[in-house]
Amino acid sequence: MKELIERFNRYFGGTEEGIRAFTAPGRVNLIGEHTDYNGGYVFPAALTLSTTVLARPRTDRKINLIATDLEIMVRADLDNLEAYRDIKWGNYQLGVADELQKAGYRLVGCDLMYEDKVPLGSGLSSSAAIEIATAIALVSLGNMSYGRDRPVDPVRMALISQKAEHNYVGVRCGIMDQFASAMGREDHAIFLNCKNLSYELVPVKLEGYRIVICNTNKKRSLGEGKYNERRAECEAGLKALKSAIPDASCLADVPVEDFERCKGIMEDETIRKRAAHVIYENRRVVQSVEALRKGDLVTFGKLMNQSHDSLRDLYEVTGIELDTLVNEARKVEGVLGSRMTGAGFGGCTVSIVREDCLEAFMDHVRIAYERTIGYPPSFYLSGIGDGGREIPLK
Numbered sequence: 001m002k003e004l005i006e007r008f009n010r011y012f013g014g015t016e017e018g019i020r021a022f023t024a025p026g027r028v029n030l031i032g033e034h035t036d037y038n039g040g041y042v043f044p045a046a047l048t049l050s051t052t053v054l055a056r057p058r059t060d061r062k063i064n065l066i067a068t069d070l071e072i073m074v075r076a077d078l079d080n081l082e083a084y085r086d087i088k089w090g091n092y093q094l095g096v097a098d099e100l101q102k103a104g105y106r107l108v109g110c111d112l113m114y115e116d117k118v119p120l121g122s123g124l125s126s127s128a129a130i131e132i133a134t135a136i137a138l139v140s141l142g143n144m145s146y147g148r149d150r151p152v153d154p155v156r157m158a159l160i161s162q163k164a165e166h167n168y169v170g171v172r173c174g175i176m177d178q179f180a181s182a183m184g185r186e187d188h189a190i191f192l193n194c195k196n197l198s199y200e201l202v203p204v205k206l207e208g209y210r211i212v213i214c215n216t217n218k219k220r221s222l223g224e225g226k227y228n229e230r231r232a233e234c235e236a237g238l239k240a241l242k243s244a245i246p247d248a249s250c251l252a253d254v255p256v257e258d259f260e261r262c263k264g265i266m267e268d269e270t271i272r273k274r275a276a277h278v279i280y281e282n283r284r285v286v287q288s289v290e291a292l293r294k295g296d297l298v299t300f301g302k303l304m305n306q307s308h309d310s311l312r313d314l315y316e317v318t319g320i321e322l323d324t325l326v327n328e329a330r331k332v333e334g335v336l337g338s339r340m341t342g343a344g345f346g347g348c349t350v351s352i353v354r355e356d357c358l359e360a361f362m363d364h365v366r367i368a369y370e371r372t373i374g375y376p377p378s379f380y381l382s383g384i385g386d387g388g389r390e391i392p393l394k
């Protein structure tokens with residue numbers, strides 16, 4: 001931390017006085033993909049990989065940003081945030097600032113320095129980590145201007161960060177990533193109902209097994225439109241199903257049995273496939289949580305595999321990189337399950353691997369992936385950590 005503080009002062013001048021530090025993690029989703037914006041269940045866990053932001057209030061209304069790995073200073077005006085909507089780096093932060101102000105928070109000018117440890121564009125929610133760290137930092141600094149420190153409401157921070165992503169970044173994401181980054185708990189996954197945001201923290205006890213994340217290292221961006229396209233397809237699916245099930249307010253409301261009975265009314269095959277994925281995936285989340293609670297990791301792993309296969313065949317968001325990682329992972333002894341995690345189109349997979357097979361797993365997957373794809377993957381053995389918070393400096 002000392003080094004970070006020195007660096008902060010190199011960029012912004014001044015002394016340690018007034019500097020505070022905040023952090024928020026990335027996430028891995030264990031199961032429940034593309035269910036969040038359909039009112040369904042998800043089962044993510046916050047990672048120990050995180051973004052840390054050092055923050056110090058200013059006496060004017062400027063908000064200055066820099067990242068340790070980018071070293072481009074963005075200087076913005078808190079009273080004219082709309083003007084920075086299209087900047088390349090900094091729009092997550094300024095989007096959050098703008099949405100906070102629109103929600104009635106009084107912010108103060110400040111200098112912010114980011115250290116991002118969640119690999120960017122990897123599908124591990126580096127963006128949610130930045131958004132939640134920013135939201136907590138800005139509200140905490142602003143709080144003081146009310147004359148007292150009030151607790152920061154993490155669920156509100158998640159909802160406001162999601163809005164920033166919709167309005168600034170243009171991705172109509174669900175609530176999963178921001179919620180996991182704000183509400184994560186060490187060694188627990190969050191069984192979240194995205195319709196009403198009720199949740200339970202479920203202990204992740206993997207006696208003798210580890211969660212291994214593999215990065216395809218394929219560059220991607222959700223802004224490219226495929227994500228929003230899937231979302232629109234789900235909306236079309238719901239509309240079609242409503243003619244048979246008028247009570248359904250979202251796809252996740254539809255039980256598998258009702259879907260099977262009514263799916264014939266969906267004329268468009270693509271739309272039918274998308275809806276089938278969401279409705280079955282939602283049921284798999286409930287089954288997975290049940291299995292994990294009983295310590296039945298074998299069933300948990302099987303459901304993970306089914307989830308990936310459905311994302312590949314019905315939702316069509318995997319691609320050769322993710323499929324190669326998963327196929328190769330499943331060939332290795334001691335692997336209970338392997339699936340893509342996050343939005344897809346590149347990004348990462350998550351696998352449950354027996355501890356004594358970890359090395360064999362990484363060796364096999366690395367070699368086979370590089371042979372097929374032409375460049376190597378990366379592996380992360382991240383733990384499950386806590387959600388966004390202030391880190392005391394003294």
Ligand code: GLA
Binds near residue numbers: 173176342344
């Ligand atoms: C991205 C979005 C989430 C969720 C996942 C897919 O990570 O930000 O809201 O929709 O994709 O499950």
